[in-house]
Amino acid sequence: MTGVLLAAHAVRKAFGRTEALRGATLSIGDGEVVAVTGPSGSGKSTLLMCLAGVLRPEAGRVEYGGRRLDELSERDRTRLRRREFGLVLQFGQLVPELTAAQNVALPLLFERHERAAAMRSALAWLERLGADDVASARPGELSGGEAQRVAIARALVTGPRVIFADEPTGALDTVSGDRVLNALLTAARASYASVVLVTHDNRVAAHADREIVLRDGVVEPVASPAAATP
Amino acid sequence: MIRVDNVTHRQGTVTILRDVSLSLGGAALVVLAGRSGSGKSTLCHLVAGVMRPSAGSVLVADGPAHRVRDWAVVSLLPQRLALAPELSVAENALLPARLRGRAVDPLLLESLGLDAIADRPVHETSLGEQQRTALARALVLGPSVAVLDEPTGHQDDEHVGLLLDALVTAARAGTLVLVATHDQRVIDVADETVRLRSGRIAAD
Amino acid sequence: MTPVSVAHVLLGVLAHGPAHGYDLKRAHDARFPSAKPLAYGQVYTALAKLEREGLVEVVETKRDGGPDRTTYALTDEGAAALRDWLATTESPGPYSADDLVRKAVTALRLGTDAAGFLRSQRAVHLARMRDLLTRQRAAAEVDARIEIDHTIFHLDADLRWLETAAGRVSGKETDQS
Numbered sequence: 324m325t326g327v328l329l330a331a332h333a334v335r336k337a338f339g340r341t342e343a344l345r346g347a348t349l350s351i352g353d354g355e356v357v358a359v360t361g362p363s364g365s366g367k368s369t370l371l372m373c374l375a376g377v378l379r380p381e382a383g384r385v386e387y388g389g390r391r392l393d394e395l396s397e398r399d400r401t402r403l404r405r406r407e408f409g410l411v412l413q414f415g416q417l418v419p420e421l422t423a424a425q426n427v428a429l430p431l432l433f434e435r436h437e438r439a440a441a442m443r444s445a446l447a448w449l450e451r452l453g454a455d456d457v458a459s460a461r462p463g464e465l466s467g468g469e470a471q472r473v474a475i476a477r478a479l480v481t482g483p484r485v486i487f488a489d490e491p492t493g494a495l496d497t498v499s500g501d502r503v504l505n506a507l508l509t510a511a512r513a514s515y516a517s518v519v520l521v522t523h524d525n526r527v528a529a530h531a532d533r534e535i536v537l538r539d540g541v542v543e544p545v546a547s548p549a550a551a552t553p
Numbered sequence: 554m555i556r557v558d559n560v561t562h563r564q565g566t567v568t569i570l571r572d573v574s575l576s577l578g579g580a581a582l583v584v585l586a587g588r589s590g591s592g593k594s595t596l597c598h599l600v601a602g603v604m605r606p607s608a609g610s611v612l613v614a615d616g617p618a619h620r621v622r623d624w625a626v627v628s629l630l631p632q633r634l635a636l637a638p639e640l641s642v643a644e645n646a647l648l649p650a651r652l653r654g655r656a657v658d659p660l661l662l663e664s665l666g667l668d669a670i671a672d673r674p675v676h677e678t679s680l681g682e683q684q685r686t687a688l689a690r691a692l693v694l695g696p697s698v699a700v701l702d703e704p705t706g707h708q709d710d711e712h713v714g715l716l717l718d719a720l721v722t723a724a725r726a727g728t729l730v731l732v733a734t735h736d737q738r739v740i741d742v743a744d745e746t747v748r749l750r751s752g753r754i755a756a757d
Numbered sequence: 758m759t760p761v762s763v764a765h766v767l768l769g770v771l772a773h774g775p776a777h778g779y780d781l782k783r784a785h786d787a788r789f790p791s792a793k794p795l796a797y798g799q800v801y802t803a804l805a806k807l808e809r810e811g812l813v814e815v816v817e818t819k820r821d822g823g824p825d826r827t828t829y830a831l832t833d834e835g836a837a838a839l840r841d842w843l844a845t846t847e848s849p850g851p852y853s854a855d856d857l858v859r860k861a862v863t864a865l866r867l868g869t870d871a872a873g874f875l876r877s878q879r880a881v882h883l884a885r886m887r888d889l890l891t892r893q894r895a896a897a898e899v900d901a902r903i904e905i906d907h908t909i910f911h912l913d914a915d916l917r918w919l920e921t922a923a924g925r926v927s928g929k930e931t932d933q934s
Contacts, residue, residue: 362920377638377674397672404674405639415633419603420624420649430639461622462635463603477639525913529886536876546873546880 328353328517329374329485334383336369343369345540346383351485356508356518358531365537367521368489374519375487376404387485405430409478409516411488411507416474417462423473424449424458430481448476452506468499475507479514486511489521504530554578554698554729555600560609562595569595570606571752577731577745582724584740585733587749593733594632594702596749600731601629601700614697624649628691630701634683636675642682643671646689657693664722665689666715680707685716692719698729705736717742762859763795764803768812768831768839769863775816775830778804788862792855804829812838843867846878849885849912861919865926875923879916886912 330350336343343366351357351374359367372378373385376392385392387407392400410416417426427445432438449455454472457465465473471491478486491507492500508530511518520531528534536543557575561568570592577583585593598604599611602618611618613627621627628649636645643662650657662668665685670678675686684707691699701720705713721742724730732739740746748755763785770776770784778800786794807813812835819826831839843864847857857878864874886909893905 362924372676377676379677401641401674410638412638415631415635416638417635418637418648419629419631419635421652426637429637433640433644461603463598463601525883525916526886526909529883529890529909534880534883543876546876 326353327351328355328388329519330386331370331374332384332386334370334373334380334385336366336373336378336380338369342540344373344380347537347540347542348383349535349542351517351519354512354515354517355533356511356520356531358528358534359519359521359537360523360525360528360534361537361543363523366540367523367537370537371487371489371519371521375408375410375485376400377410405434406481407484409481409483409486411471411474411478411486411491413490413493414467414470417465417470417477419462422459422461423454423465423469426462426473427477427480430477434481444480445476448480449473451510452476466499467495468503471495471499471503472506475503475510479510479516482514483516485517485519487519490523491520492524492527493522500527554614555731556610556612557596557600558610558612560596560599560606560611562592562599563607564595569752570599573609573749573752573754575747575754577729580724580727580729581744582720582730582732582742584743584746585731585749586735586740586746587733588735590751591749592752593749597629597700597702597731597733598631600698601627603629625653625694625696627698627700628694628696630684630687630691630699630704632702632706634687636683636687638674638676640675641672642667642675642678642686645675646686647693649690650693653694655694661689661693664715665719666712681709681712684708685712688716688719692723692728695723695726696728698731699723701730701732701734703734703736704732705734705739713738762856763799764807765839765842766859766863767800767803767807768835768842769867771813771829771831772836772839772867775828777826777828781829788866789858807835811835839863843874846881849878849882849915857915861922865922871923871926875919878919882912882916 327350332348334344334347347366347370359370361367369378373380376385379393387403395403418429421429424442424445427448428441431441431444446455446458449458452472452475454469454476457469457473462470475491486507488507492503495503504527508518520527522528555575555577557573560570560573562570573596585596587593599606600613600618602613602621605619613621618627640648646662646667647657662671665688667682667685667689670682675683678686684704688701688704691701705716708716717738720730720732724744734740766785767781770781778797782795782797782800804813808815812832813829814832815827816830817828843860847860865871889905889909893902896902896905
């Protein structure tokens with residue numbers, strides 16, 4: 324809502340001979356919730372991972388707070404990813420041998436927080452997301468919706484400024500999906516975090532402040548202001 | 554080590570396993586073979602204690618499987634890998650050891666072709682590499698039982714050899730390695746193959 | 758021009774080239790198989806009105822003792838009226854779905870800036886969905902929330918249909934995973 328927090332300039336990314344991104348340019352504002360949509364195969368997930376500093380583009384650049392990600396040392400990039408960014412995937416990101424609470428505490432433990440304090444934060448976040456009743460359960464025992472809310476708690480526990488979510492409700496039924504999405508956006512907005520939300524679901528996209536459409540590896544031009552409707 | 558007694562398991566209205574009984578002892582590489590829908594993945598998850606059977610019992614190391622909470626007794630490599638995106642390849646693979654303050658075999662990552670990418674964020678690697686990372690995590694504590702659900706699905710011919718070697722090595726070192734798969738390459742190196750068809754053990 | 762949509766569809770067909778009344782009826786019915794087939798009377802009434810308004814003109818009349826073979830063509834004013842119609846978005850909501858379908862099919866078949874039309878229409882639909890979600894969050898009664906769900910689901914269906922339609926017309930149907 325104020326300045327540009329995160330931006331991509333002419334980003335190109337290929338996997339072997341397949342060009343997933345062919346010059347993608349966009350910006351995300353401070354505190355904005357942006358949906359990234361487009362047909363399957365358009366490069367949405369790849370774009371998300373480039374913005375989140377997980378994948379490195381072959382050409383172009385990604386900037387966070389005005390600093391180029393490719394100019395950061397490996398250590399600084401890791402620290403950025405752990406402290407300032409949170410990542411929520413469609414499924415399968417909870418470590419099977421840890422309880423829900425331990426999973427949520429994991430990023431803090433890797434950032435050398437004291438164990439008891441880390442567990443307290445983890446429980447507080449589980450409570451905020453309505454998942455405190457499964458704190459001692461293992462991921463295998465959780466329903467899809469519960470697992471996603473634990474994953475969101477883990478993404479938020481370090482107080483990140485940007486949450487990256489890749490089809491967070493894709494594996495869930497409509498009702499659970501709505502609950503999870505509302506939990507994610509309420510928690511993100513309460514901490515003034517920006518959200519970049521990859522989705523192929525229009526109803527999910529409608530929850531965002533605006534939409535970025537990716538087609539064939541590039542960002543589509545924005546619709547011109549609609550003429551007066553009849 | 555593993556005892557499955559008259560297990561029938563349902564999910565909703567579908568019966569996935571029908572009156573399955575099985576006994577496996579000691580270190581070996583055992584394959585649960587069958588097509589998709591045969592119930593092999595479900596049987597794996599029951600042995601790993603992820604859920605309780607609708608009927609019958611599953612015992613691991615003489616106790617109910619669902620009560621085993623120790624990765625050094627039973628570890629699991631699920632189909633969806635379950636890797637933490639905030640961590641690197643090495644951090645994911647060695648997490649169980651790190652949590653217990655245990656020393657790690659320095660050759661583990663190298664034996665699975667992961668040493669060159671050890672510090673990469675785990676999702677910056679190929680699916681094949683991610684799968685091998687998840688396998689390393691399942692084997693790092695030298696568990697009594699390692700349950701692996703389709704561990705070769707993303708492996709090309711160049712890398713599957715590393716994976717097969719790791720399975721055989723783990724079995725020789727004392728782990729009961731239970732693999733659900735339809736991959737003939739794994740079946741070829743197995744000590745024992747149990748075939749499942751439509752939720753039942755098929756007599757060969 | 759009064760916004761009668763059958764007339765707009767006829768303008769859209771004539772944009773491909775001059776045609777007889779009979780061909781116009783067949784083209785309309787082929788494009789909208791779920792709609793009621795047009796009666797000839799409807800076609801000729803619409804054409805007569807369009808002619809009065811200067812949007813179509815008669816270019817040829819043949820009568821070899823058989824049925825009337827009047828050929829109609831789009832005038833410059835008619836082409837402009839068609840462009841204006843295609844440039845305005847349809848108000849998103851279940852009751853205008855027929856108008857949306859007519860406009861979208863016409864735009865896609867004409868090909869010119871169909872992408873721009875789709876983008877604008879999508880933006881308007883999404884804006885409406887956003888408003889509805891805000892209202893839904895504020896709604897206290899379950900009935901109201903369910904009713905809003907119904908509208909949102911229909912708007913979503915419109916959007917998915919637009920995307921599919923564009924894919925089929927362009928021949929680049931994407932794989933739905």
